[in-house]
Amino acid sequence: MSRKIIVALAGALLSGAVGAAPTVEMRTSMGRIVIELDSAKAPKTVQNFVQYVNEGLYNGTVFHRVIPGFMIQGGGFTVDMEQKPAPRKVENEAKNGLRNDRGTIAMARTADPHSA
Template sequence: MNISRISRRTVVGLCAALVLSTAAWAQAASQVKFQTSMGDFTVEVYADKAPKTVENFLQYVKDKFYNGTIFHRVIGNFMVQGGGFTADMNQKPTRDPVPLEAKNGLKNDRGTIAMARTGNPNSATAQFFVNVVDNTGLNAPSPDGYGYTVFGKVIAGMDTIDKIRAVPTGRQDVPNTTILINSAILVK
């Protein structure tokens, strides 16, 4: 009989530990809500997978850097990119780049958010993109040998991203109609 009680206590204790562990994990994943001229979307970011990238991204959010920027590059069968240019296509000054964290196990699948960069793998600053399809060619190692750092995913408002991906574009994949990021705020 004592063994039964111990077993129940052990099971109850393990269940409580699991609930607390799950709650702690949920608290660790920050969420950012973007309000755009085409609707809202929310991303969840994973500091445990891309700590320097998430810290950098959240600092830009806290500094209200993204407010008033645009989605300046839209390729409907690839991705939508924003976070670096104002509506008059002036690039905003950024902080120093963050190191590449592409080998973190996260993939450039539909709905994930990743950092844009130049040919230099350690050049990501503020610009990000949302994958609108599975882009396996961007995973580490990609054809350039490095990949692109995925650091979160869209958890609400993928319909907004799909509206953005469908807009007509002109030269250099710039949308013909301005898609403004009114605000990006930390909601969790």
């Protein structure tokens, strides 16, 4: 059985606490997820992601690729599987010490390393 999970990201809930990492709330048809962003290690990626959120780019999108025990991918397609192109490129910040471990979030890209 295929189940589409609809995603809506609330505007960046930038915490008012000094030194606190910014957070974004993702609301899906299956529940709520709070995402903490590492603006110290990935400032350009965080700024770009927050801008996408505030522009509503992810609203009404689905998790279109799900590999159990490995990863989920979403944000690039609507419920009707219409692709939503990324409106701009952002510099790749992969050499910042962060890793794609379980429970983390990352920006997908094409073969162009600066396409996220």
